[in-house]
Amino acid sequence: MAVPVPLRSIQHHLRTAQEHETRDPVVAYYCRLYAMQTGMKLDSKTPECRKFLVKLMDQLEVMKKELCDHESVTQEIVGNAHVENYALKMFLYADNEDRSGRFHKNMIKSFYTASLLLDVLSVFGELSDENIQHRKYARWKATYIHNCLKNGETPQ
């Protein structure tokens, strides 16, 4: 289903979920959970948004049943560690490429995905100051490097 306009801010988190469907279903599950939780705060009243959120909930319930033998899904404290480690791995990969002067689409995408996964961590509670900083940095780096490459400039 196309994401309704009032829920556009969760679109990229849902895309990340799709991209991780087979690669890491636990990450896909929590991306959708974040999207659900955030979507309900954004707009669960208008018929289009409600219909979308009901379908998303159906999807989440099916996923939870399919992943019932994954501790990361049945216990959110384990899920928290799983998503955080994954986000950090993405961040460190991109950061290493950046510091080595290797600028390319993959590392831009990794910075951006890391920032989205740090958003997802809010499902488990308030973000730590460190994660807030990482998220801001990763999001800024993704935009900065993307713009540099688009304009033919070498990022610093």
Add this chain to the structure above:
Amino acid sequence: TGSVGASVASAEQDELSQRLAKLRDQI
């Protein structure tokens, strides 16, 4: 019609909140 519509929407929202809470083992 307005109050019935609002009541139905509110019930649907509660159902969604309940399903989310159940999903997260909060109920």
